[in-house]
Amino acid sequence: MMPPKIKIIAILICVFLLSYVFELVRRKHLTEEYSLGWLVTGVSMLTLSIFEDLLKWISDLVGATLFTSTLFFFGLVFLMVICLHFSIRISALTNQVRRLTQHVAILDTEKENLRKALGDPSFEDVAPRRGKF
Amino acid sequence: MKTETLEPGESIASGDNPGSSKEKKSSMSPVSDVLIIMPAFNEELNIGSVLEDIYKEAPGIPVLVINDGSGDKTAEIATKTGAEVITLPYNSGYGVALQTGFVYAHQRKIPIVIQMDSDGQHDARFIKTLIEEIRKPDTDVVIGSRFLGACEYKAGLLKRAGMLFFGAIASLIVGRKVTDPTSGFQAAKGKAIEFAASDFYPPDYPDADFIILLHRHGFKVKEIPVAMRPNAQNKTMHRGHKTLYYVFKMGLSIVVTLLRKKPESK
Numbered sequence: 001m002m003p004p005k006i007k008i009i010a011i012l013i014c015v016f017l018l019s020y021v022f023e024l025v026r027r028k029h030l031t032e033e034y035s036l037g038w039l040v041t042g043v044s045m046l047t048l049s050i051f052e053d054l055l056k057w058i059s060d061l062v063g064a065t066l067f068t069s070t071l072f073f074f075g076l077v078f079l080m081v082i083c084l085h086f087s088i089r090i091s092a093l094t095n096q097v098r099r100l101t102q103h104v105a106i107l108d109t110e111k112e113n114l115r116k117a118l119g120d121p122s123f124e125d126v127a128p129r130r131g132k133f
Numbered sequence: 134m135k136t137e138t139l140e141p142g143e144s145i146a147s148g149d150n151p152g153s154s155k156e157k158k159s160s161m162s163p164v165s166d167v168l169i170i171m172p173a174f175n176e177e178l179n180i181g182s183v184l185e186d187i188y189k190e191a192p193g194i195p196v197l198v199i200n201d202g203s204g205d206k207t208a209e210i211a212t213k214t215g216a217e218v219i220t221l222p223y224n225s226g227y228g229v230a231l232q233t234g235f236v237y238a239h240q241r242k243i244p245i246v247i248q249m250d251s252d253g254q255h256d257a258r259f260i261k262t263l264i265e266e267i268r269k270p271d272t273d274v275v276i277g278s279r280f281l282g283a284c285e286y287k288a289g290l291l292k293r294a295g296m297l298f299f300g301a302i303a304s305l306i307v308g309r310k311v312t313d314p315t316s317g318f319q320a321a322k323g324k325a326i327e328f329a330a331s332d333f334y335p336p337d338y339p340d341a342d343f344i345i346l347l348h349r350h351g352f353k354v355k356e357i358p359v360a361m362r363p364n365a366q367n368k369t370m371h372r373g374h375k376t377l378y379y380v381f382k383m384g385l386s387i388v389v390t391l392l393r394k395k396p397e398s399k
Contacts, residue, residue, distance in 0.1 A: 098336055101225055102233040105199075106240070109219045 006068060007049060014046035037085055041078035045071065166244045167194050167264055170234025172227055173251035174201040177210055183253045184214040190257035191264075197237060198251065201230040207251075227317075228338040235321075235329040246326050250317040259318070259359040266357050267320040273352040274325050276311075276344070277318035277359035291376055299341040299383050306391070307348040311356065314341035318359055325352050335386065342386035349390070 021038045024030035030038075048055045048071055059070040115122075169187060173180055180198070187196055198211040202224035211218045219233060231248060238246045245267055249255045259277055266275045296315055303311040321329060328334075328350060335343050347354050 095332065095336070098225065098229050098232075101221055101223070101229065102236050105219045105221045105233060106237050109217070 007052075010049040010071060011046065014042050014049060018042040018046065037078070037082040041075070041082070044078065045075060048074065165194050167247060168234075168238050168241075168243045168245070169194055169196045169247045169249055169260070170199065170231065170238065171196060171216075171249050171251045172199045172201055172230035172234070173203065173207050173211065174224060174227075174230070175203045175205050175207060176251045177203075177205040177207050179253045180207055180251050181210045181214060183249075183251055183257075184211060184216055186253075186257040187249075187260065188215070191260040194247075194260070197234055199230040199233045201225060201227070226337055228334070228336055231317075231339070232330065232334050232336075235326055235334070239327050239330040243326070245320065245322045246329075247320045248317060254362050255318040256360050256362065262357060262359070263318070263320040266355065267322050271353050272355050273322060274344075274347055274354045275320040276313065276316050276354065276356045277320075277361075278313035278316055278356045279359060279361040280312040281310075281356055281358035295376065295380060295383075299387070302387060303341040303344050306345050306387075307354065309354070309356075311341065311344055311354075313356065314344050316359075318361070328352065337382070340383055340386075342383060342390055345387060345390050 018039065021030065021035050021042065025032060025035045048058070052067070055067050055070055058074075059065075059067055062070065062073070064070045064073065169191075171183075176183075184196060184198075187194070196211075196216040198208070198216045198218045200208040200211070200218055200220040202221050208218045208220050219237065221230060221233065234248065235246065245264065247260055247263055249257075249260075255277070263275050263277060266272060296313065300311050300314050303314050325347065328347070329339075333346060333350075344354055
């Protein structure tokens with residue numbers, strides 16, 4: 001059977017993780033979209049830590065000799081899924097930032113050209129508007 | 134679009150005062166249907182002479198410099214010579230800067246876009262040749278190749294090997310000789326400009342994969358020989374990227390491009 005020390009530590013970690021994720025969502029520091037992966041991970045690990053029979057059954061199923069390796073294994077798999085999810089989101093965000101950068105730069109140039117055409121007295125006919133202050 | 138035949142010697146300058154390019158801000162004259170786009174990152178040493186060269190060799194054609202968050206006087210110098218300058222708020226890389234030019238051209242419905250590098254390795258005399266070629270029917274993209282004709286360009290062994298390898302793959306898929314897929318000296322017109330402004334465009338730097346993509350979307354890509362000067366800094370080819378990453382990125386990009394469903398028409 002699983003050593004009680006490990007069981008207690010595993011349960012404590014899972015409970016802490018779950019309550020922390022809930023708190024983050026409540027304070028709006030974490031969106032529901034991103035909390036999903038963490039909640040699923042936390043709940044699954046907690047279930048496996050509490051119900052040893054289930055852990056034993058899964059260990060036999062995947063052929064693990066140690067219960068703890070089953071826990072580690074599933075923990076790792078969940079983390080990998082979460083990381084992949086992040087990579088996907090980062091790719092999308094990168095794309096959006098690229099579009100924004102381009103459009104902001106174009107709009108800025110056109111705005112300056114309009115100001116110049118209108119004879120805005122505060123218009124300075126030197127190019128760099130960013131970078132050096 | 135203009136339909137009258139254009140002599141290579143005078144191309145777009147017709148109706149424009151030949152000396153006008155010397156005057157400040159004359160470069161955005163509405164006469165021309167061509168726009169030269171030029172990404173520039175910290176090129177204060179070269180960009181002045183590069184731009185003057187363009188005004189001399191291709192008078193009357195407006196130049197748009199996309200200042201890729203340079204920390205030096207690139208934007209000031211370009212503005213002084215009479216180029217339009219778009220400044221990106223931070224350094225975003227060659228491909229993003231270049232695409233900004235295509236987005237701008239697409240928004241303005243400019244019929245023909247020439248892309249050039251700002252480090253002076255592209256010979257401004259060939260702008261006319263590119264325009265002449267791109268105006269021909271059944272041509273959407275013209276690539277100035279340094280390997281097609283007489284060239285004095287020397288690249289490192291690994292770079293050349295990489296260029297040759299991916300060029301060969303692109304040639305095989307496109308069914309036409311692609312000798313210089315990394316060339317930053319190109320011309321595009323019409324729908325090809327819209328395509329380059331779209332999300333299909335490779336965000337880091339366009340290469341053989343984009344040529345294959347163009348081909349699969351039904352665009353006619355053509356190469357013409359141009360002379361290029363070997364540039365001292367030697368940074369254009371992989372644009373600061375590691376060769377190994379380049380090989381990986383190109384390989385993966387070509388494979389997934391081919392795996393995507395072929396679009397029916399452009």
